[in-house]
Amino acid sequence: MKLLLSILIATLLQQGNPQSNSQAGSDSTPLKTVELFKKGIDENDMLVICKVMSDEEGTGPLKQASYEQMQSSLEGLSTMWRAKPFTYGETTYTGGNTATSATVKVEVKSLKQEVNFVLEKYGNSWYIFDIEIFFR
Amino acid sequence: MILGASITVGVMNLQLNRSSEQATENLVRYFDGTLSRNLANDAASYVLGLYADSATLRVQNSAKLSSSIFSDVGDYSLTYSLYDTTINIAKNDHEVVKLVMRAEYGKSVHEVMVYAGTTFGFVPEPIRGAITARGVLDNTIGDLHIDGRNHTEEGELENFGGVYGISSGSAFTNKGKAVIGGTGEDGSDYPASNPANPLSVEQSHNWSNTFPADPDGVFNFPGGTLKEVAKSGVAGSQYVTNPKDLQFPLKGVTYVDLPEGVSWKAAWLGKDPAGILVVHNSSGTARVENIASETPFKGLIIADKMFHIHVEVLGAVMLLSNSLEKKKICTGNHESKILFSREAIQHATYLTSEKGTGWRGKVPIFGWME
Numbered sequence: 001m002k003l004l005l006s007i008l009i010a011t012l013l014q015q016g017n018p019q020s021n022s023q024a025g026s027d028s029t030p031l032k033t034v035e036l037f038k039k040g041i042d043e044n045d046m047l048v049i050c051k052v053m054s055d056e057e058g059t060g061p062l063k064q065a066s067y068e069q070m071q072s073s074l075e076g077l078s079t080m081w082r083a084k085p086f087t088y089g090e091t092t093y094t095g096g097n098t099a100t101s102a103t104v105k106v107e108v109k110s111l112k113q114e115v116n117f118v119l120e121k122y123g124n125s126w127y128i129f130d131i132e133i134f135f136r
Numbered sequence: 137m138i139l140g141a142s143i144t145v146g147v148m149n150l151q152l153n154r155s156s157e158q159a160t161e162n163l164v165r166y167f168d169g170t171l172s173r174n175l176a177n178d179a180a181s182y183v184l185g186l187y188a189d190s191a192t193l194r195v196q197n198s199a200k201l202s203s204s205i206f207s208d209v210g211d212y213s214l215t216y217s218l219y220d221t222t223i224n225i226a227k228n229d230h231e232v233v234k235l236v237m238r239a240e241y242g243k244s245v246h247e248v249m250v251y252a253g254t255t256f257g258f259v260p261e262p263i264r265g266a267i268t269a270r271g272v273l274d275n276t277i278g279d280l281h282i283d284g285r286n287h288t289e290e291g292e293l294e295n296f297g298g299v300y301g302i303s304s305g306s307a308f309t310n311k312g313k314a315v316i317g318g319t320g321e322d323g324s325d326y327p328a329s330n331p332a333n334p335l336s337v338e339q340s341h342n343w344s345n346t347f348p349a350d351p352d353g354v355f356n357f358p359g360g361t362l363k364e365v366a367k368s369g370v371a372g373s374q375y376v377t378n379p380k381d382l383q384f385p386l387k388g389v390t391y392v393d394l395p396e397g398v399s400w401k402a403a404w405l406g407k408d409p410a411g412i413l414v415v416h417n418s419s420g421t422a423r424v425e426n427i428a429s430e431t432p433f434k435g436l437i438i439a440d441k442m443f444h445i446h447v448e449v450l451g452a453v454m455l456l457s458n459s460l461e462k463k464k465i466c467t468g469n470h471e472s473k474i475l476f477s478r479e480a481i482q483h484a485t486y487l488t489s490e491k492g493t494g495w496r497g498k499v500p501i502f503g504w505m506e
Contacts, residue, residue, distance in 0.1 A: 056399075057463065058463050058464070066397065069395070069396075069397035069398050072378075072395060072398040073398050073399040073400070073401050074401060075378070075380065076379055076380060076400065076401060076402045076404075077401050077402045079380065080402055080404075116468070118464070129464070130464045131401065131425075131426070132426065132444050132466065132468065133402060133426040133428070133444070133446070134446065134468060135404075135428045135446060
């Protein structure tokens with residue numbers, strides 16, 4: 001019973017920590033972060049989306065206090081991209097093996113868009129720092 | 137002897153009488169001439185005032201102007217016509233309206249001809265560049281094509297009336313290798329190039345605390361004016377706090393009042409966007425990103441902050457925040473152009489000018505011949 005309670009508390013704590021529930025872990029890659037972002041958009045799960053975002057200054061993961069503002073900021077994007085398939089292109093890293101910055105190219109064919117997701121690495125996890133959309 | 141003297145006196149008297157009549161006639165003619173000239177000029181001003189409030193006003197065939205306008209002057213008549221024509225200035229053809237005003241007073245007739253522009257409105261004084269900012273623009277502009285030379289609303293180059301490509305209150309380094317051109321302080325034009333001619337860029341401009349604190353400040357309007365115009369809905373104007381509520385096409389004054397800390401991250405402006413686009417909030421932190429449209433935006437964009445500018449603008453852009461993007465990099469907007477267009481800005485600002493306040497400051501005058 002105690003073990004069950006401990007697991008439950010640990011799970012709840014983890015859910016409350018934005019860094020631990022998203023991309024934390026050495027297996028995180030820029031592409032996986034963008035895929036998770038897209039999953040959040042398709043499932044209209046703004047919490048998932050916020051958890052993979054960097055803060056605007058690029059100093060670390062988005063703070064929970066800023067989730068609401070980020071949700072509002074991304075509302076238009078998420079409406080635009082919901083249920084629109086992403087075609088993932090190449091990932092380019094800046095800085096070689098110890099890269100802390102990367103760009104994932106994505107194409108949204110149905111909207112004639114090319115998108116650059118710029119990610120920053122904090123610890124072992126990658127977070128979306130910037131999104132640049134090219135309308136063709 | 138007496139007879140001779142009488143004749144001499146008679147002749148002198150007659151000459152004096154004639155001189156007196158001549159003098160009186162001259163005085164009357166002068167008075168009539170002055171009055172008819174003043175009448176013609178004042179009546180021309182009156183018609184231009186009507187034209188300022190109604191740009192479509194035309195009177196193809198000479199028509200009488202109501203004689204009740206200047207009722208205390210006396211017996212006079214005024215006829216006028218107002219029609220479209222073209223004049224050539226500095227090797228450029230300009231579409232204008234020609235006003236011919238004919239005033240008759242007594243025996244005097246006076247005609248005034250005025251050539252007036254067909255594009256009203258004004259270019260606000262703080263617009264010093266195709267992009268004007270107080271903050272550091274280095275990361276904001278990317279590799280944009282920026283040209284402060286004057287263009288028509290259709291993007292054709294004009295021979296005069298340009299501004300700097302970039303005017304910044306801070307130092308400027310062309311980090312993104314933007315292609316920049318413009319008009320220098322001496323009025324010389326410099327085609328867009330990379331590296332840019334330094335004379336097409338104004339950096340570290342000393343605003344001496346005159347940089348607009350908010351969008352109304354750009355026009356020297358009382359605080360809240362633009363918001364009121366937007367809320368009034370005049371000429372398609374709209375006010376929103378969430379961009380998803382925007383109606384297209386954008387025209388008039390479009391005021392996007394973003395909550396603090398919120399960015400408009402996918403700013404799609406649709407087809408044929410025009411007018412004055414304001415993206416601002418009371419804390420001066422409203423940020424617009426990935427701004428794009430199907431066809432060029434024509435008019436004036438005023439935002440606290442902008443980034444990833446992928447829109448073509450014919451008009452000008454003004455960025456109000458002192459803290460523009462410092463870390464993110466924009467590298468792929470070389471296909472987008474910011475072309476200064478006096479005509480597009482005038483079209484956009486005309487809407488904000490108050491009706492019934494005369495033509496001065498609204499209607500450009502190319503010639504006034506008395």
